[in-house]
Amino acid sequence: MVEVAAPTRHADLPRLETALNDIESVKRTCAAFRDVYERLRKEIGKVIVGQDEVVDQTLTALFADGHILLEGVPGLGKTLLVRTLSWTLTLPFARIQFTPDVMPADITGTSVVVEDQRTGRRSFAFRPGPIFHQLILADEVNRATPKSQSALLEAMQERSVSIAGTTRELARPFLVMATQNPIEQEGTYRLPEAQIDRFFFKIIVPYATRKEMNEIVSRTTTDVESTVGPILDGPYILQAQRLGRRIVVAPHVQDYAIRLVLATHPGSPHADGKMDRYIDAGVSPRGAQAIICAAKIRALVAGRYAVAFRDIIEVARPALRHRIMLSFEGEADGVTSDDIIGRLLASVPREA
DSSP, X not given: OEEEOOOOOOTTSOOOOSOOOSHHXXXXXXXXXXXXXXXXXXXXXXXSOSOHHHHHHHHHHHHTTOEEEEEOOTTSSHXXXXXXXXXXXXXXXEEEEOOTTOOHHHHHEEEEEEEOTTTOOEEEEEEEOGGGSSEEEEETGGGSOHHHHTHHHHHHHHSEEEETTEEEEOOSSOEEEEEEOXXXXXXXXXXXXXXXXXXXXXXEOOOOOHHHHHHHHHHHSSSOOEEEXXXXXXXXXXXXXXXXXXXXXXXXXXXXXXXXXXXTSTTOTTSOHHHHTTEEEOOOHHHHHHHHHHHHHHHXXXXXXXXXXXXXXXXXXXXXXXXXXXXXXXHHTTOOHHHHHHHHHHHSOSOO
């Protein structure tokens, strides 16, 4: 059982300084962020057993201002992870259960006719849909038709929604966390490449280990309740996102990330000849942006003020795996995107 504590004012949060004019203010601000990050991670751990890498990647995307695609078979806690995150954040939360009959208006909202009770005059009034919340769970997103899936595109990329010729801005921060089942394909629709590319990370949720399974069963089959309380508010998340972008990336480290991306382009001079035939389309510039932004957050969490090669390597798979389009030969040979990324991480030199 999980009990959600009532929202509180975040007066006890160590606020992040904005004027970082000396090394001491930088140290204080980065230490304050790490403290809050660990508190958030610990709070999520009251509900989510294990899955440390999944939780870290989720929080990395949150503070890097990117959307997440969670993939795993049913029952591994994908939806529970998103719900738990919503309990720890004081952000308006909405769940959209995607099914084939979901229409775009069910996501974005629509205009309805309303009548003034005093004058009897009728007019159109806009009723916002769930996309106008700040934390969105798009559950089983691949069960909706492409038309409904496309309703997320503008919101994910532009943080705005255009309806009936009017563009409406979405509140910030804004995070879409979508889930999908990779096994059951009956009644599903493949996500368009344009939409997949707008996900900052694709996170693979693995099976629980023996120890974790025992803990899950112990927690969920007794009357012990876990209380999860809110840790962060919207303004703090925006501050943390701005702080992350101020982490330094040396030119040769950034060039390494760029060469990893270029190595996924068939025919590129940076491409691996053995992997070239398995790739139909390589990673877009969004992939390089995702690697750098995520690596900055990982460096910040690790207590460093500049991105290291290890940060690039750590975030390469979730940032790139969904952006590599496999060729027919790659699918026939059972090669995965992670296999290709692993090969590139081993073959692309750090210095060039």
